Amino acid sequence: MLKLPDGYRAAGVHCGIKKSGKRDLALFVSDHPAAAAGVFTTNKVSAAPVKLCRSRIGRHHARAIVANSGNANACTGERGLRDARRMAAVTAAALGIEEDEVLVCSTGHIGRYLPMDRVEAGIKSAAASLSAVAGAAAAEAILTTDTRIKERSLTIEVGGHAVRITGVAKGSGMIAPHMATMLAFILTDAAVDADTLQAGLTDVVARTFNRITVDGDRSTNDSVLLLANGAAGNPELNGENADWDVFHRALEDVCMHLALEIVRDGEGATRLVTIRVRGAAHAADAERAARAVAESFLVKTSWSGRFVNWGRIMDALGYSGADMDEESVDISYDGVPAVRGGVAAAGEEDRLAQVVAGDEYTIEIDLHRGEGEAVIYSCNCTEEYVRINM
């Protein structure tokens, strides 16, 4: 069971956006004002709720997150912004809090207006059913083509107080045959200074959620929200505290777990493949090389087969833009050499075939040009991916 940190309640209901009858409206509420941090999509086209959250995260504290699935409320212009604000206002009225203490998220199809009558009724029904044990229902209500909920909870000690961090996320996919979105909500009862919380989240997201790829398409709705309500009673954490590192590491653990769960549950995916590039001229080149490999559909489809197809990886490295000489490239799969000096490392075919038959493995690429390193977590592409998105 998904146990929320102290001082939080949640609800997940079906309000009628999804035709399937599945839950499509989630509410997370903190009993006390919580320090709030957020990281959002870098796409120049962004959803109405993303625009709203961006402006509200600046206020530094929040009391509630309301999120719907089945409709992204993106590319909906002024009307979409009014609808997002209305979601916040209805939530605030139902909870007896201020409208600008409510953060709003949406995920699903782009370009359609929200059925606001259903959404408003859903918010009222969710507010009436809030409970400390309904975290799983709320986590379910943010899913679209995901096949399962994604959750991670940790308890750590901060200044002699037990502090809990609970994160939930969605990402895979689509609703009906539609647009991918990643959402993650992380709740903690720790007391944390708001500026420190935002800096910590920005840093952690760069090393977790921003290292994953399912199809290389950055969504219009991607949002990670973090609330810290102080219910644990610990002395307020800031960057100077020794305990900040403990909290920061735990936050990274939660985010990394959720990020990898998103890749494992990528649309149609059956394999999690980690791409580690080292020996690049610098970090930016390592990133270019790793992303080119991780996002090539020829590479990703080959991971669905039974044979090592390292030629496609060499090809992707060659067009990645990273400084490289093909004669210097080494590639190995879970430590088994496949390429040495740009040509086949003979004699390991059987061991390589064994590695790529597994559900999860790591491809290590050494460009032998410098000290640059990067890692990206990707997944295979199957026929199911196409069926889902047609």
Added chain:
Amino acid sequence: MLKLPDGYRAAGVHCGIKKSGKRDLALFVSDHPAAAAGVFTTNKVSAAPVKLCRSRIGRHHARAIVANSGNANACTGERGLRDARRMAAVTAAALGIEEDEVLVCSTGHIGRYLPMDRVEAGIKSAAASLSAVAGAAAAEAILTTDTRIKERSLTIEVGGHAVRITGVAKGSGMIAPHMATMLAFILTDAAVDADTLQAGLTDVVARTFNRITVDGDRSTNDSVLLLANGAAGNPELNGENADWDVFHRALEDVCMHLALEIVRDGEGATRLVTIRVRGAAHAADAERAARAVAESFLVKTSWSGRFVNWGRIMDALGYSGADMDEESVDISYDGVPAVRGGVAAAGEEDRLAQVVAGDEYTIEIDLHRGEGEAVIYSCNCTEEYVRINM
């Protein structure tokens, strides 16, 4: 029937690289030394025959092109280079010409060594069966996962002489489950100054072959070769000639036809979709925007369905890097408006559904930022694409 220009003969045989028993070795021979031009992959990882051709095109004339399918001779190191040179030497010996008058191409799986005994026997057999009417057999022998040969012939008048231009191409895909390559060979009996020929080819390729995408993966083997043997007897063309424009336009017609045939025959593809971007801040931004749309697998899979999913196009534009405001974007399908000012253009659902049910249509995107324009030809992504590449 594929009729070659005057002074050319061809052959296409099965030498045993492809297990299917299909033709896998092609030979094109000019009876006279021909001015030669070539354009090659920009991938930093390039096949042995590409390296060889790059050095030989500098010589400005050639007599023969020998090409195998089923094996890319890429990522094969020194041995691969020796094999490519050997293909040229065996061809030269069989034809009684100089080794450096022979251009070499390969396409197929990356990272395997060529079975040189079979290749050498195949070259000898091809040389023995050269004929002016065997162009179709040669065009067939360069195919891999292509479902049909790609050919275009034109006759134009140059300085009172009938001049013929014949082009053949392959590109789609893969051999067995393997690496995409595009090859095109264009033969003409025109007399053309070699420097003019190279400049003309470079210009035409930029506006034809470089505007297409099937999966966004630039191959290690992409090559376009053009031979002009002068058998038509026209006064030699150079940039100063009035007739150069006629030739240049005909060359562009041949290349554009072959390029579009490659997209139509893209792996698993059933639809040709043209992306036209206008109103970008400048041409480079228009190109970024068009490529982001044309290469997004979420967009390409949506083209396999029955509904207009313009939200994915807005999303791709947003992460393309092009300067844009979502509120200024207009999108139409074959002239039917889908998006006006970044939101749905209501009331056209039926006409839009009709357009996207067709085999070929054009998506026009106006960013309303400036004068930049670009066009990219793409295709849909189906489950068959994944099956072919697993």
